[in-house]
Amino acid sequence: MKLWRLNPSDTQLEDTQIFQDICDALSDGKLVAIPTETVYGLAADATNGKACAGIYEAKGRPSFNPLISHVDSLEAAQTHAFFDDRALKLAEAFWPGPLTLVLPKLPTSPVSDLAVAGLETIALRVPRSAVMRALCKRTGLPLAAPSANLSGRISGTTAEDVINDLKDHLSYIIDSGATPVGVESTIVSLVGDRPTLLRPGGLAREDVEAVLGEKLVRAGTDDSAPMAPGMLTSHYAPNSHIRLNAEDVAADEALITFGSTLPDGSDKAAKLVPLSDSEDLTEAAARLFTALRQADLGENGKIAVMPIPHHGLGEAINDRLARAAAPRD
Ligand code: TXA
Ligand code: MG
Known part of the structure; x- marks a missing residue:
């Protein structure tokens, strides 16, 4: 595992050799821990099923948990999913930022079935993190990235947390210090008639509702059929x-x-x-x-x-x- 210590105010990220090396590693199906504004992501090429399998394996994650695909822009997102008026409104208001949209997946999207766990929907997010967006842009890839922690454990908000959980599985880790938001993105599903809050997170529900002009329905927390497996009852579990x-x-x-x-x-x-x-x-x-x-x-x-x-x-x-x-x- 190689570590790249990044200064968040650094604007010349793309000119460095290590940036290109990380792009090559991602294109080659390797796992890289990348900071986002919410938590660190355990990232891999979302179009590469093997690379995504590597994520599930590294996390020890139940295989029914679909992954979020990160892209650098709304335009890139529209090559993977159908955006209705509500989706466009939310994307324009909150991307880049801590909002994930679950939308109908386009049959032409190259994102692997494993990344979406066989669903006909896809979770997409344009993160605020400049380095994550630059990596998506240079590689031309959507990057699947769940939180960089072992499944069921606390999400990593510093590089040290991530190294403790995952160092043997990573080819690179990009260290930009503690993530500013500190909880994962808010997940909103626009697949059904009513917009549904699948997971509360770093963007307040009230802010989403103000832009939509309607209330979000809160998904049930039935363990037998989790809508977002992040909702499994004992998902975030310290030892104590x-x-x-x-x-x-x-x-x-x-x-x-x-x-x-x-x-x-x-x-x-x-x-x-x-x-x-x-x-x-x-x-x-x-x-x-x-x-x-x-x-x-x-x-x-x-x-x-x-x-x-x-x-x-x-x-x-x-x-x-x-x-x-x-x-x-
Ligand atoms: O802030 C975040 O969202 C972080 C950073 C790295 O971006 N990522 C993250 O990913 O928290 P993860 O994999 O730990 O959580 C993704 C959640 C899971 O609960 C998953 O079930 C849900 O998104 N999800 C993904 N695709 C879905 C889909 N098609 N339908 C419903 N839920 C979906
Ligand atoms: Mg997680």
Whole structure:
């Protein structure tokens, strides 16, 4: 694995030899960890079924989980899916950005069946990350990229997280520091009559609804038929047992805090891990996965989490926390 340390303000990315080497690796079906504004992606050529199999293998991911295909522009996206007026409105308003659209896949799209897990729909996103878009553009490829972490584990928001989980599987990792948004993209399906929120994420539901001029339906969380397998109940799982909406804390618990007014027993807690002292939900989202890692005290550990408001990005934060706390076998 080779590491490319990138300065986010660097504008000459495409002129470097390593950029070309990474393009060649991607065209050759290799796996590369690429930062996006949400989380790090474990990327490979979406048109290459073998390369996509490498992603599932590296993640230990259940094979029914379809992958998001990343492209550099709306024009490129339109070669893979049918965009109705609603889809065009959302793409124009929020791309590049933390929004993934699930749309009817065009039969002429070269994206592999494995990338879409055999579905007739495709999840597409134009990320804000300049390096990811530049790689798509230079290679001419859609890049399939789930979050760069082992399946069921916390999504990687720093290069160190990704290296810990996946180093043996990667040919390159591009390190641009901590990802600014910190939770995955919001996924909206426009396949049915009603626009449906499949996964809350880095773009607030309210912002999507304002542009659409209608409410989003929230998909059910039935484990037997997950609409977005990111919705599997115990998908985001640290080792520790998690207790939500904690109004107090015991001495053997790590406490994830929100705001500066701490509950009884905080001074004796095993660890205090702040999400946002100023009750800023965007800051809390950006710190969420790192906080879960930091609070994780291992197999028999316990984490208590203070209540987090449900509006704006709080919906995605509470969704991730509920999954992390769900009983597992
Ligand atoms: O922010 C993100 O979205 C990150 C970065 C790397 O872009 N990617 C990410 O990918 O979170 P992943 O694979 O961890 O999550 C993709 C989600 C899965 O829950 C998957 O089931 C859903 O998208 N998905 C993909 N294609 C779908 C489809 N055709 N229909 C319904 N859900 C789909
Ligand atoms: Mg994931």
